[in-house]
Amino acid sequence: LQSRLPAVGTTVFTLMSALASEHGAVNLGQGFPDFACDPRLLDAVDAAMRAGHNQYAPMTGLPALRDAIAAKAAALYGHAYDANTEITVTAGATQGIITAILCAVHPGDEVIVIEPCYDSYQPAIALAGGVPVPVAMRVDASGYSVPWDAVAQAVTTRTRMIVVNTPHNPTGTILRQADLDALADIVAGTDILILSDEVYEHMVYDGQPHASVSRHPVLAERAFVVSSFGKTYHVTGWKVGYVAAPASLMTEFRKVHQYDVFSVNTPMQAGLAEFMRDPAPWRDLPAFYQRKRDLFRAGLAGTRFTLLPADGTYFQCVRYDGISDLSESAFAQWLTREIKVAAIPVSAFYSRPTESGIVRFCFAKKDETLALALERLAKV
Numbered sequence: 001l002q003s004r005l006p007a008v009g010t011t012v013f014t015l016m017s018a019l020a021s022e023h024g025a026v027n028l029g030q031g032f033p034d035f036a037c038d039p040r041l042l043d044a045v046d047a048a049m050r051a052g053h054n055q056y057a058p059m060t061g062l063p064a065l066r067d068a069i070a071a072k073a074a075a076l077y078g079h080a081y082d083a084n085t086e087i088t089v090t091a092g093a094t095q096g097i098i099t100a101i102l103c104a105v106h107p108g109d110e111v112i113v114i115e116p117c118y119d120s121y122q123p124a125i126a127l128a129g130g131v132p133v134p135v136a137m138r139v140d141a142s143g144y145s146v147p148w149d150a151v152a153q154a155v156t157t158r159t160r161m162i163v164v165n166t167p168h169n170p171t172g173t174i175l176r177q178a179d180l181d182a183l184a185d186i187v188a189g190t191d192i193l194i195l196s197d198e199v200y201e202h203m204v205y206d207g208q209p210h211a212s213v214s215r216h217p218v219l220a221e222r223a224f225v226v227s228s229f230g231k232t233y234h235v236t237g238w239k240v241g242y243v244a245a246p247a248s249l250m251t252e253f254r255k256v257h258q259y260d261v262f263s264v265n266t267p268m269q270a271g272l273a274e275f276m277r278d279p280a281p282w283r284d285l286p287a288f289y290q291r292k293r294d295l296f297r298a299g300l301a302g303t304r305f306t307l308l309p310a311d312g313t314y315f316q317c318v319r320y321d322g323i324s325d326l327s328e329s330a331f332a333q334w335l336t337r338e339i340k341v342a343a344i345p346v347s348a349f350y351s352r353p354t355e356s357g358i359v360r361f362c363f364a365k366k367d368e369t370l371a372l373a374l375e376r377l378a379k380v
């Protein structure tokens with residue numbers, strides 16, 4: 001078979017999780033919580049199953065869940081998405097991302113991605129026949145930032161879409177109002193679409209706001225905004241997310257969605273709709289994770305790693321140049337095997353070989369897991 005994705009191998013997350021378990025390492029690699037979700041969410045799903053919500057959901061998602069998502073977007077971001085025509089429930093953010101790309105990108109279209117970036121964007125663009133155009137983030141002593149001048153220079157007449165991600169995996173940076181304004185200036189007067197991956201929308205720290213693209217009038221009118229219940233409710237294995245977009249875009253999105261998944265599992269949607277009635281879980285999430293971030297950073301401050309800023313997500317990036325001159329991949333493997341703490345090399349989030357001497361740790365872990373990891377990392 002001639003591969004549609006010849007450059008793709010097994011993802012770094014699968015590889016590092018396997019290596020972590022092989023060596024009995026604390027797994028701070030792949031991003032997922034090692035603690036339980038709210039039992040009320042489990043009860044809500046259980047009740048939904050027992051009440052008979054076990055057959056196909058509507059193609060677009062359960063109305064109660066779409067209503068809850070629309071109400072939340074209106075309350076948090078001031079954008080009134082129409083629950084019937086502008087919101088679709090997806091099988092995780094991953095399916096939302098690939099569906100948005102497949103419905104919008106034609107063969108030969110260029111899609112600008114800002115690297116390092118999440119690993120599903122570029123294969124999705126390739127499957128659509130599009131051409132990924134990577135623009136590298138700037139990284140210096142003060143951390144990572146998006147060079148909007150370089151993004152503007154990457155725009156051509158073939159540019160169909162720009163993918164942004166805030167809060168950002170893997171760097172832990174966030175976009176601010178000025179970033180969104182810069183992006184709006186770039187797309188003004190063009191028909192370039194935006195795909196905004198906001199799966200970490202509730203993990204923004206130090207009282208800063210989440211600069212959602214859905215809040216920005218110029219960007220929202222041309223944007224697919226993606227989120228994931230897996231991140232917000234500590235249930236990454238459920239793979240339920242959603243996409244919000246203006247009706248004209250959502251119509252095309254649903255044409256693909258109805259054939260790449262048709263609908264998403266019903267009892268989870270019913271349980272999530274019920275659980276969403278309480279705003280406390282997402283309102284309390286920044287403080288919950290900020291405490292873990294601070295705990296982890298305080299522990300790392302006593303080690304030979306150098307901390308980069310961590311304004312959002314549940315990831316902490318560190319420099320290890322004072323420790324080793326191994327490549328990021330080799331260093332992450334060494335750390336897993338010898339120190340028994342798994343990390344992810346940031347180089348895995350670039351399409352071209354890029355070594356910055358930086359690895360990513362996930363701090364969505366029980367305090368005792370973080371304490372054990374820190375004890376080991378202090379010995380490096």
Ligand code: PMP
Pocket residue numbers: 031091092093094095118165169197199227228229230231236239240241
């Ligand atoms: N986007 C980003 C930036 C992510 O980190 C993840 C989760 N790893 C996803 C999308 C995928 O989310 P889901 O698990 O809901 O498919």
Ligand code: GLN
Pocket residue numbers: 011013014029030031032169
């Ligand atoms: N989003 C998770 C991470 O960045 C991993 C998801 C996956 O395993 N594909 O660690």
